[in-house]
Amino acid sequence: MTDQTDGGRRLSTQEAARVLGVKPATVYAYVSRGQLTSRRDPAGRGSSFDAAEVADLARRSRREAAAPAGGELSVRTALTLIEPDRYYLRGVDAVALASRYRYEEVAEWLWTGKLAPGAVFTAPPEALAAAGRAVAALPEHSGPIDRLRVAVAAAAVADPLRFDLSEEAVLGSARCLIPTLVGALPEKAAPSWPGDGRISRRLWSRLTAREPDPDALAVLDLALSLLVDHDLAASTLAVRVAASARAHPYAAVSAGLGALEGPLHGAAGRLAHRMLREVLEQGSAAPVVAEYLRAGRRVPGLGHRLYRAEDPRATALFARLEELPHAAPALTAAREVATTMARQRDLHPNVDLALAVLTVSSDMPPESGETIFAISRTAGWIAHALEEYQAPPLRMRPTGHYEGPTPPQPLP
Incomplete structure (x- = not known):
């Protein structure tokens, strides 16, 4: 009153x-x-x-x-700060955070600003069954983003509380959605041991038939933790626009996956994977780099508009990959590509190149980098949707500058 x-x-x-x-x-x-x-x-x-x-x-x-x-569009956020040589999640060095805590724990930190040691995400049977049936109905040649988009839609329909935009309800949906997405993907091979329920362990069997070892799983978990958020990338902005219109979290994640389909945002890991395969097949980076430049194509996996030197996410992944003996050939190939390009341009490896080393050395298909990125970034998208739900609705409404014919024009 x-x-x-x-x-x-x-x-x-x-x-x-x-x-x-x-x-x-x-x-x-x-x-x-x-x-x-x-x-x-x-x-x-x-x-x-x-x-x-x-x-x-x-x-x-x-x-x-x-x-x-x-x-330019500017959005206040308390989630991620990017500096020329590092980035932070809620004020904490993101590389240090990802190096110490599991993906689920990093996601909880991003969502709540609190640590949740031993956090485990569990998929509800109804949502998992619905998502699995929807994904199974897709053509065999469907890509990972196709499968994830269908899985999100199916999981949304299975959740009667999806329109509840309170923080508690959104976080509950997020903790169920991420394992549902992983569980809906077809397995490359049935795991010979159940593991401890971690997202990284469950995702591994969807990416490769190769039996994992603890060190390899640790690298995949690190990759998931490092990719969880990176400020207002194109997909994240799409999520915030949807959340600004008060779309439920599943719809907001669908918006992010839609933007990820674009070749300028989601396909970089796939391109870097194929390039490393070519280098390994030819035994040298020089002819492969030369062919890319001759065709007028950008050499994938190099350079980042937000960092002056090497992407800190790549640095962290490369350091952990050095501990995997089977990653040595792909790691050498990646560094040879970077050295070859450095002769003429000041370009440094980014996270897509490091992710390609992981996928190539683990016998994963080229699109695996996209899958890892999308699963990881779902947590970041949820965090941004939560922030947007607390802001005035429909604020993501830029004004168009009309450049068409001066009205009134004759009726056609």
Whole structure:
């Protein structure tokens, strides 16, 4: 209820939330960030807020969403910070975090800002069965993203709580969705031992018939942890647009998978895999690199617009891959490619090249890098959707600059 004091009209928490277009919990988040001031009601009816201050914050929020500084879309986020030589997840060095904790634990950190030691994600039988049937009905030549998109849709239909956008419900869906996606993928070989339920162990048998060893599984788990989020990549932006329209988390993940289908975002790992195969078959990187350049194609796995030197994710993966004896040939091939290109251009290996070393050396198919990326990034997409659900709805609405014929034109 509104209240009139000497300082001007005041709003209750619910009223302030309506003006700002957010949930009441977000109003208190604004207070903790210093963006709003609250006053405790002496009668014990909760907190109240200055109406003018709330209106000013609402205007600022609308301006920032419609016309961010620099003419580019800019989104406030507390998830990932990228610097010229490293990146952080909720303020913690991401490489150090991924090197110490399992993928599930890193995902929980990204979602909640809290560690959950020993976290295990379990797929509900109904969702897993629905996703498995949908994926099995696809043509045999279907790619991994095709399978994952169908699996997400099937899992959504099996979840009657998908429209509940509360944090608790979204996190519950996320912890079920990721193992459902993995479980819906066809197995290359039945595992000879059950393992401990980790996503990396379950995913391995979907990527290769090769029996894993603990070190190889550790590298796959590291890759999943390193790829969990990387700020506003194209797929992540697509997720936030969907979440801004209050699409449920399954639909938001579907939007991310749709963007990942593009050749400029999701296909880099596949291209790097094939290039390394060519280098290993020819015994030298020089002719392979020369052929790429002759055809006017970019050499995959090199360079990153956000890092001055080597992608820190690649550095971490290369270091762990050195511990795998069977990865030595592919690792040597990757470094030879980088050395060959360095003679003319200042390009450094990125995570796609390191991921290709893992997939080639583990006898995985070329598209495996896409699968690893999509499964891992699902956790990041959920984190961004959660943030967007707390922001004013439909704020991802840039203004179009019309360049067509000057109206009115004659009716055709």
